Amino acid sequence: MEKERKVFGISWNVFLLGLVSFLNDMSSEMIAPIVPAYLTEVLKVGKLAGGSIMGLIESASSLFKVVFGYFSDRFRKRKVFVFTGYALSTVAKGALAFTQGWLDFLALRLLDRTGKGIRTAPRDALIAESSNGKTGKSFGFHRMMDTLGAVAGPLIAVLLLGLLSYLPKEVLYRRIFLISAVPGIISLIIIALFVKDRGGEVKKKIAGVSSLRSRSLQLFLAVVALGTLGRYSYAFTLWKAEELGYTVLQGSAFYALFNLIYALSAYPIGVYSDRVSKKALIGAGFLLSALASICFAFAQSLPLLVVAFILYGLHMAVMDTVPRAYMAELAGEGEKGTVIGAYHTVVGVFAFPASLIAGYLWNTYSLTYSFLFASAMAFLAFILLQFD
Structure with a gap:
């Protein structure tokens, strides 16, 4: 196998995929802070419907993850799936500028999530195959880059909201949707010209999905499913800020803070996970989720709201980094795409009822109950993980 160059101690492939994720998340997060407001202010979608739509969007990609993970294992070709997925998402985000109702909005968001x-x-399988055994470090770097894009995106959104504030809100939102496609196009050029496949270098052939038959892995996925019921859409955190009287512009700043904490934490957490028990760190992630939700539930002032966004960022830094590395290590060489895809599928499938329940509790009672339910699910997952 050809020796691969490294950048900052990270393989060139992982570095490039990190850069791609930086650009793509910049694109996605440019529109993330305005999507909740666009739904409620422009498309006139209600609370329960809004929560359901956001949850469905979060879950839409889930059923495809294990399928295309398996196909990439079978054909030993990762790059074509990576390029196609990012291309669909780029087109879908730009086309949001032309939506006229919640159905076409939902269709495009589902196309975006299908690309994901x-x-x-x-x-993720390609990252694992390019990691030389340091899966935590590689996934930590990737999540850091991904989230730095998520920091840049809302800040660009804040800038655009300020510069284009003279426009009617509907026109303003549509302009931002169009601009968001530009970083996505650049990321496609990087994938096409520079990212290299590594799956063909794995000699072992697939002989079924033996790792998924492991009882410990199945129990772990069951705990993840339960914990995901407390993983509401980010939109609920912005709706909380709005409930406390903050504007969409100020909400974008809160969202940028969350992503900054995430970005600063993901890489050191990933590196640390290579030295200690990844399972124990995942348990800590569930505890952080429970604490963040409690803070959101009872936040009535700026300090507690800021603490909630910080804890939320730390929680996501752990849960978006360590489980991926953990699953990559549990998977056999011939089935990394399948096993990692199974994890993502479980998370995606249960993300929909999580936001649906949160939306129902918000509509029937208040946002406080939405966050308290989420906290209870995360804490229960932490407890059960100790017996896995």
Whole structure:
């Protein structure tokens, strides 16, 4: 196998995939802070419907992840799935500028998430195959880059909201949707010209999905499913800020803070996970989720709201980094895409009822109950993980 160059101690392939994720998340997060407001202010979608739509969007990619992870294992080709997935998402985000109702909005957001479903498991498998055994470090770097893009995106959104504030809100939102496609196009050029497949270098042939038959892995996925019921859409955190009287512009700043904490934490957490028990760190992630939700539930002032966003960022830094590395290590060489895809599928499937329940509790009682339910699910997952 050809020796691969390294950048900052990270393989060139992982570095490039990190850069791609930086650009793509910049694109996605440019529109993330305005999507909740666009739904409620422009498309006139209600609370329960809004929560359901956001949850469905979060879950839409899930069923595709294990399927395309398996296909990328079978054909030993990751790059084509990665490129196709990012291309679909780029087109879908730009086309949001032309939506006229919640149905076409939902269709495009589902297309975006379908693109994520196609690319996620093959990309994560490619990262694992390019990691030289340091899966935590590689995934930590990737999540850091991904989230730095998520920091830049809302800040660009804040800038655009300020510069284009003279426009009617509907026109302003549509302009931002169009601009968001530009970083995505650049990321496609990087994938096409520079990212290299590594799956063909794995000699072992697939002989079924033996890792998924492991009882410990199945129990772990069951705990993840339960914990995911407390993993509401980010939109609920912005709706909480709005409930406390903050504007969309100020909400974007809160969202940028969350992503900054995530970005600063993901890489050191990933590196640390290579030295200690990844399972124990995942348990800590569930505890952070429970604490963040409690803070959101009772936040009535700026300090507690800021603490909630910080804890939320730390929680996501752990839960978006360590489980991927953990699953990559549990998987056999011939089935990394399948096993990682199974994890993403479980998370995606249960993300929909999580936001549906949160939306129902918000509509029937208040946002406080939405966050308290989420906290209870995360804490229960922490407890059960100790017996896995």
